[in-house]
Amino acid sequence: MTRYVLSRVLKGVITLLITITLTFLILRLLPSDPALMMLGEMFTADQRQALIERFGLDKPLLEQYFIYLGNLLQGDLGMSFYQRRPVMEIIQEKLPWTLLLMVTTEILTMVVGIPLGIYSGYKRGTVFDQIVNAVAIFGVSVFVPWLGFTLLYFFGFKLPIFPVGGAYDVGTEGFARILDIGAHMVLPVATLMVIYLANYVLYTRGSVIDVMEEDYIKTARSKGMSERRVLWKHASKNAMIPTVTMAGMMLGQVVGGAVLTETIYAFPGIGRMIYQAVGQQDYPVLQGAFIILALSVIVMNIITDIAIVYLDPRIKLE
C-alpha cells in the first residue's frame, strides 16, 4: 500500500515537472518573446535592460529554467502586470471558488451518474436504457456556453429563480451566506453536470453489463439472493471501479468546462480570471493559473487513485 501511494505521488511529481517545463518553454521559446512582453512596453531602453538583468533574462536558458523552478518552489509565480500584485495572491483568492465548483460537480455527478448507469446497464435494451443513452450522447455533444446561455435565459431572466451571476450577494452572513452561495452555484453546477454526466452513466453502464456475466454474480443468484441485493450490493461495487478511474482522468477536462462555465456565470474563480487575463494580455496570471490548475488536478488524481484501493482491494496485494 505504501509503495502504491508512493508510486502515485512520484507520478504526480513527474507530471507537475513536465507541466512546469512545458510552460517555461512555451513562454521563452515562442517567436513573440513573451518574456520581454511581460516586462511591458512602458519602459525606456535603459529601464528595460535593467529589468532584463533583474529577471535574469540575459542568462543562458538552462540557468533561467532553474531560477524559474526555484521561484516556483517558494510559491513565487511572478507579478500580474495588470493588477500589479503577486499572481499567487490573486490565485489564493480565486482558487477556493473553482475547487468548490469542481468538487461539488464531481460529487453530484457521481451520486447521480453511477446509479443511473448501473440501472440502465441492468435494464439494457429497454426504453429506459435507450432514453438514458440518447440523453447521455446529447450531453457529450453540447457546447458549454450554449447550455449556460439557455439555463441563464430561462432560470435567470424569464423565470428568475436563481441568481444570474457571481458567487454570493454582498451583505449576507452566516448560514444565510451559505444558502446564498448554494443558490448561486445551482446553475453553474447544473451546466457542468449535464456535460459530464454522460461519461459516468455510459462507463458504469458498460461495466455493469460485463460484471453481470461474472461467476460470482451467478453464485449470488443461485444462493437465492434477491435481484436488488445482487445488483446494488455485489455488482455495483465492481462496476464502479472503471468509472472512478475514468473520473480521475476526466478532471483535466472538467477544468476546461469550469473555465467556460465561470466565464458565463461571472463566477469568481480561476476560470473567469483566465478569461479576464486573456483580454488584458496578462501572461504571468495565465501561466500561474495553468500551473495551479494542473497542480490541483494532479492532487485530485492522487486522491482518486488512493480511493480506488478501497473499492478494489486487489490493488493492495500487488
Place this chain on the structure above:
Amino acid sequence: MNQRPSLFSKWEKEIKAFFRHPIGVIGLAGVTFVLLVAIFAPVIAEPVGGYGIFEERLTGPSTSHAFGTDDMGRDLFSQVVWGTRASIKVAILSVLTATVIGVPIGLVSGYFQGLVDTVGMSLVEIFLTIPMLPLIIIVTAVSNATSINTVAVIIGLFSWPTIARITRSSTLQVSSMQYIEAARCLGIRTGPIIFKHILVNASTPVLINLTIVMATSIITESAISFLGLGDPTTFSWGKILHNAHASGAFASAWWFSLFPSIAIVWFVISFNFLSMGIRDALNPKITRA
C-alpha cells in the same frame, strides 16, 4: 472491369452494414449537409464582415434576416453559414497535425515495446491528465495566433495523445501477427516494416477515431473563440457566441446565441454519430448478425 468495383466489393459487407445502422446514416447525412453548406457558402449567403446597419441591430429572425441580426446590425445567417468553413478548416487541420505527431509515436511505442513503450505511454497519460484548455489558451494568447489556421494547428499539437494511444494498441495487435515475423525473417528493415506493413493494417481503428478528434477540435476551437482569442476576422461559431456574450445581448436576443450553438451541436453530434456507425459496421460481431 476496372479496379474500382473490386475496391468496393472488398468493403461491400461493411458498407451494407453501415447503411443498415440508422445512427451512422444520420451522422453521414449531417456531415454531408455541413460540407455542402461550406462549399456553397458564397451562393447561400452574403459575404460577412464590414459594418452592419445600425437601425437593424438586434432584430429577431425575419424574412430578410433568417437568423436575425447581431448587436452591430450584421446578418447572423451569413455568419453561421460562413462559420461552417472555419469549422471544417479547424477539423481537418487539427486532425492532420495530431495524426502526424500521434501516429509515429503510437507505431514506435507499439512495435518496440519495452522501455520505449513505457516512456511513450507515460507521456500520453501525462498529456491526458494536464488540463488542456488552459494550456491551449496560453499558447494561443502568447503566440499571438491571429489566423484560424494557426489556432487549428495549436489544437492539433495538443490532440495527439488520443491518436497515439489508439495507434499503439492497434500496432501491438498487428505486430504480433505472423506475416510481420515473416517480413522480419526476410530481412526487411525495421523502418519499412513499421511504416508500411504495420501502418496499413493498424490504421482502421485510428481512422474511426479521427472523426471523434474532429468533433473535440471543433468544441475546443469554439471555446477558444468564445473566450475572445483567435482570428478576429473570421466568423467562427465560437466567435459569434463571444460577441453575444461580450455585448451582453444574449440575455435579450435569444437568436444571437441559439443559431451558432445549434450549428456546433449539429456538427459535433453528426461526427459522433458517424464514428459510431463506422465502428459498428467494422465490428465483426455486429456485421455478422
